[in-house]
Amino acid sequence: MAQPILEVRGIRKRFFATQALDGVTISLAPGSVHAVVGENGAGKSTLMNVIGGVYEPDEGDIILEGTKVSFRSPSDALGRGIGFVHQEIALCQHISVAENIFMPALNRPGFVDFQDIYKETKRLLADFEGHAHIDPRQKVRELGVSQQQVIEIVKALSVNCKVIIFDEPTAALTESETEVLFRIIGTLKAKGIGILYISHRLAEIYRIADTVTILRDGNLIETNAVSALDQVALVNRMVGRDLTDIYPAKAAPGTIGDAILTVKGLACKGVFKDVSFTLKQGEILGFAGLVGSGRTETARTICGLMRRTGGTVSLGGKELHIRDYRDAIREGIVYLTENRALEGLFLDLSISKNISVMDLGKVAKLSLIQAKAENGLAQRYVGEMLIKIASVGQKVNSLSGGNQQKVLISKLLSVAPKVIIMDEPTRGIDIGAKAQIYHLLRRLASEGIGVIMISSELPEVIGVCDRVAVMYEGSVCGVLEGGGVNERSIVQMACLSSEEQENHGRGVA
Amino acid sequence: MRKGKAADVESIADPQSPAIKRVFRKPGSFREGTTILVIIGLSIMMGILSPYFLTSANFRTMFMSFAINGMVVIAMTLALISGGIDLGVGSVMALVGVVVGTLFLNFHMNIWLASLVGLLLGLVIGTINGLFITKIGLSPFITTLGMMQVARGIANVVSQGMPLPLQSMPVEFKFIGRGIIGSTGIPFVIVLFLVVAVAFDFLSRRSTIIRKIYYVGSNEKAARFSGIDVNKVRMGVYMLVGVLAAFAGILSIARFNSATNTLAETVNMDAISAAVIGGASLNGGEGTIFGAVLGIALLALIQTSLNLLDVGPYWQSLVTGLVLLLAVSIDFLSHRKAR
Structure with missing residues (x-):
């Protein structure tokens, strides 16, 4: 050498x-x-x-x-x-x-x-x-x-x-x-x-x-x-240990129930045009596709974070009229941002304050926040999600990426959502924490919460999701399930014409 | 002084806030604790240096000098916590004073009614600031810089630069600015300020509404992604700031028996200094009302001390500036080391 x-x-x-x-x-x-x-x-x-x-x-x-x-x-x-x-x-x-x-x-x-x-x-x-x-x-x-x-x-x-x-x-x-x-x-x-x-x-x-x-x-x-x-x-x-089961078992046949969330012809002018899919109870639905294919925008439009210009969103058969994110939260639909530090966390505030933010009424009496209730709420999720911390009063920026992500997920779970849409839930976190998040998603699904996972990492999409919707240039071009959930089919669908991709592949960081 | 501090201290001795515990357990490592230590140290030093310092007359003057501006400090602190700023507070004080004075003097309006109009004017100015910031999307700095000059300009035009003599105001009204409560010797305006400060400090730690100001200031996008109506919160902040500044303007005319267009020309910067000395950050999300009140108390104490020590008034700005730089540098360095 x-x-x-x-x-x-x-x-x-x-x-x-x-x-x-x-x-x-x-x-x-x-x-x-x-x-x-x-x-x-x-x-x-x-x-x-x-x-x-x-x-x-x-x-x-x-x-x-x-x-x-x-x-x-x-x-x-x-x-x-x-x-x-x-x-x-x-x-x-x-x-x-x-x-x-x-x-x-x-x-x-x-x-x-x-x-x-x-x-x-x-x-x-x-x-x-x-x-x-x-x-x-x-x-x-x-x-x-x-x-x-x-x-x-x-x-x-x-x-x-x-x-x-x-x-x-x-x-x-x-x-x-x-x-x-x-x-x-x-x-x-x-x-x-x-x-x-x-x-x-x-x-x-x-x-x-x-x-x-x-x-x-x-x-x-x-x-x-x-x-x-x-x-x-x-x-x-x-x-430093055997990590044999990074991915949890998929949903057993027969455990998947009726549709929870039905999206028909959803559009957001200038961004994506025709997105339709259904999310069933008990399953994890993956969203694959290239960056820029409209996955993030679809999720944000469903949640009222971007303006819907067409189509319908129904939850449990009832059509929703979501104008902003607060409406979505009230209906039980929450969104985990792909951009943890910029859009997700209050890095300079404590873990407790980060977890309670979406529903302060839950930890307050007569509009006055009860410290005990607020810390108790945080403590509950710290235990449930195995978040490694010194105290719930600690600032979030002192935590590792994986633990920060768990705080962010706790915040969403604190409002007892019916549907949770996770955008790149394991971005930038280590493999141990990734495995814990995969198992958490599976647990949520088996408890009846609708789970959507948007991910650019094909191995995790294949390892975790029961069905996978593939997006291409602003619409869902197909839904794969069972044996069809494999790398070859996803890539084929996601890259219908690769020359075009070069031109449209703009980043949505 | 001691009495005043005791009241402040009780205000944060609620179960929600560990602040009081931290202040006394590890005073040096905590911003508010540091400010308290400096205030105590300076008071002891002044007690030795000047026989006049520890008299009640001196304390009364000192407190009165910052009780009115203290209202503005509270307002400024809330604006800073939200990640914004309001440079127009001094001008609004002057404008409201001039308008209330004019209504009373030239239009023979009842002074209380005129004061109500003054408060509404503050609310309207705050609303206009809020609209520029949330609807048009201008930065709070630019918006309120403009409003600072507009409000001062209207005050100049309305008063034509002449102070309005208001000795004829009813005695009950004058009481709110200069009255002494019974035989206690305590000026009413100090009690009023302490009540407002204690209330806001309590609310800033406990109320869900003010908590949202912290969320917005800490990370505006994350606040939106947590279902907080960011624009509503910011709008509310500027409306509240406008009302508090108007209130301070009304107290000023009650105290001074006159209204001038040049009132409170330095209060913006004093208020920012006080809030920052007390732990607020210009980046938002940080700061407490208690800290800011300590900050303004420290500034008032320094001013009084310089007067008592026969240091000329020209030195005061210099010293205040140095204290600000020192306080913020020490805080910054101690944070950097912790990282």
Whole structure:
């Protein structure tokens, strides 16, 4: 093996009582993709932040091309050739593509030759298939999510990075955009750049990584060639126990009852046109389709969060006239947003206050909130959902992604819904918490609550749902059930014409 | 001073809020506790430095100086909690004072009736602010910046820059601004302020309606996705702010026996400073009425101290500014360390 481009040795980092990293050593070969996996809280982000210059390690060395280095800041790390593509886009939305890319260079006194940086931007973009047409003068906010991500990558390349860290780069991408990203990563590999890659999606790791390092509770568990570990072994090492039944059993035949929710010809002008389906008691109905096919918008229109311009929604045979979300909640239809931090949680408020928000009357007398009742309500869900917390008065932003998601689900359950629509319920959470949420969905369904799960991750759609409605360009193009719920049929339906998809595949982050 | 604090402290000693427990268990780590410690420390120091400080006359002056502006501080705190701001409160005070004074003086309207009109005017201004913010979608800063100048402008036009002499107001009306309760020596306006402050502090911790202001300020989208009518809440906030500012304007004319178009020109910034010293955030979702009242008390205390120590009035703004920067920096640094 060639000399590693980057090595970290014996990195330790402590945050108060938590040992986030406890002697982690990894070695990155040039021209290879090294995946780092682990549950939330395993130390992946801390490790990447140490390498990217965000945190200084308490102990341990970083060796870049054989020389020991220490970074004082992210720009210091970038200057030495370590680029960091964050999960969240970190570009300045109001300035041009070229200015964003050359921000490190522009960040010093003097004059700027704009013609020069426009030309240089064009040259760098030319390497990226399908993105060469981006105008360097265009403002970043006018670009789609995947294009912005390309800009982030180009920005790292503009300073001749030797190492690029990708932190969950596909979280906001459609399937076709993900393909483009993988081809770009292939190009980077060919240039001899070392890539560190974090993802919760194991399928991606098998697709593009050469080596994988497993972290758990800040400890290095194993580093191995990807080909040497099968998926089951990988998951077991990540969670530290056998996780044989990630997915609960499907509904037994005969347990599925009558229709609870019937949607006919639902339309939202300019977004989707003709959505019809029924949700039956006792089942979990999946919604598959590409990002941008109208799944999220359908859910939001049913709940009155977007304006319905046509069609009907009936609950238990009675037609509903929902004008806003409050009407939907009153009827017993609730929606779990795909965007937990932006639209779901009050991050600076306590767990209790987050759970009670949808029906304060439940914990109040004469419009005065009773602390005991409010905390009791939270306590009940903390116990039921196995939320790991110190106290219900704790702020939600101190929790891990999985526990935050459970708080959000508790909030919805607190109003005793009849139908619950979950949009990407396991996005960005670790596999242990995912499994718990799958089992929860099944329990809710068996208790008679109608459950709809929108998901872009096919394995979970196939593993969890009894029936799957597939959306394509703003309408339900088919419903699969039984043996028909498999990857091939879903993909076939979801991508009727793939060329068209390229044009319509806009992100709905 | 001590009496006043005891009343405030009782106000939060309800089972809902652990605030009182936190204040006394770990005073240094808690914003309101820190402010209380600074107030106590400064009072002890002043007690030693100035023989006049610990007299009841001094305390009366000090309390009266912030009792009226305190109403505006309460209003501002609610606006900040909602994630907004209202820069027009001082102008509304002046406008309402001038309008009520004009109705009384030139139109011979009963002063109580005129005051009712004044409160309605505050409500109308708040409603207009709310409509601009929720229907047109302007930012609260811009909307109320405009309203600040419009209201002040109307006050200028109506008064033509002349103070309205209102000595002829009935004595019962003057009582609400400058009266002393029986033989206790306690000014009525202080009691009035404390009652309003205690009520709002209690409601801000307990009432479902004010809780919604916190939700909206903490995360507007999440509030919408929790079935809260965000626009209704914001509308309500600005209407309430308008009424409270109008109320402060009416108290002002009762206290000063006159109405001027230049009243309360610095009250906006004082109110924001007080709320922020007391723990409110300009990002919304944070802040308490109790903290904000402590904030305005601290500012009044500093002002009194500077007067007693014969530091010229020109220094006051400088000191107030430094205290604000210091308070917010300490809070910010302690939060950052905790992360």
